[in-house]
Amino acid sequence: MSPVHDYNLANQSGASFRSDLNNALQAILTNNSSASAPSSTASYMFWADTTTGTLKIRNSSNNGWIELLQLDGTLTLEDGTASAVALGFRDELNTGIFSSGANNFDVSIAGTTRLNISATGLNITGTVTDDGATHDGDVTFTGAAANVVFDKSDNALEFADNAKAVFGTGSDLTISHDGSNSIINDAGTGELQLQRAGNTILTLDANGVSITDPDGVAQVSIKGFEANNAKLLLIADEGDDNGDSWVLESQATSNNLNFRNDISGSSVVVWNVSTAGDVTQTGHLDLPDSKQIRLGSSDDLTIEHNGSN
Structure with a gap:
């Protein structure tokens, strides 16, 4: 010395x-x-x-x-700040690296902290663009009021209550749970379809629900309204070329229950039940032998055919 x-x-x-x-x-x-x-x-x-x-x-x-x-060759820096970095560029001293505190490594761009690495992890401010990323732990997508988490141990993408899965450019379809109910909301044009192997087996639109067999032939439709003033329609259609179908409907004005048949576009009510319980039927009532029509609260009158008489 x-x-x-x-x-x-x-x-x-x-x-x-x-x-x-x-x-x-x-x-x-x-x-x-x-x-x-x-x-x-x-x-x-x-x-x-x-x-x-x-x-x-x-x-x-x-x-x-x-x-x-x-003196042993280790290079050290001043802590610096986001606006006056510890190691930067001669023409841009607010862009570079600095330390915002103990055990913190920071990167500043134009005076704004864009990257912070600390003992708790890594925090990036701004948009991240990459050509492929692999995460080997849980991933949390933080929302304003509800989060979505990919839980590694559960192998599941988990939505908190009121967090939504949204599909379509215009947010046409959302799936969520509000804490009490599970909700699928289709707000777009067209139908909500359930398909199997590319074939639509259930359709929901503004008029109601239709169930189709695997061959694509309509079998049952449930509709909330129709032009004939029905409140509820249950339509069974075997799907022949004539469009023949059986319809069970509740009338909006009379509240009567009708059972009608549509044959080649011609609709006929074959059975009607009023709100008072009165039954009106067009056509025959066929009963097998030994079966009775019973009248009166104590079966005071019976009508039957026993096979001979």
Whole structure:
């Protein structure tokens, strides 16, 4: 270690002057290495601080020291800030790296923190674009009021109450659970279809529900209304070419229950039940042998055919 020198070469005898000069040169050669700061300083002079093991440079105001690096070769930086980074670019000192606190590594772009890595993980501010990503743990998509989580251990994409799966450009279809009910809401044009192997087996539209067999032939339709003023229609259709079908309907005005047959476009009510329980039937009532028509609360009158009489 060289002696600390004040860099003042006073008049003195030749040998003493030579010794003083050698000490000054030795201080320069060793970057003023010492356990304590030099007493005489100047802007931009070096000091190898052997106590902390760091190389320092005097600041431009000659009133403090700036740490440059460790004497063992380790490069250290000032903490810096987002607007004045610790390591940046000469023409853009608000873009680079800094540390926002203990155990934090930050990246600033144009004075805004875009990346923070800490003991708890990584936080990115802004849009992330990649050409492929693999996550080996749970992934949480944070919403304003409800989250969606891919649970690795459960192998499931889990929607919290009131979080929605939304489909279509115009949010045409949503699936959600509100805490009490499970909801599938189709708000788009066209039908809501349930398909199997590419074949539609159930259709829901503004008029009601239709069930179709696997061959694509309509079997049953349930409709909320129709032009003939029915409140509820249950239509059974075997799907022949004539459009023949049987219809069970509740009338909106009379509240009667009708059972009618549509044959080739001609509709006939074959059975009617009024709200009073009166039954009107067109056509025959066929009963097998030994079956009775019973009248009266105590079966006071019976009508039957026993096979002979």
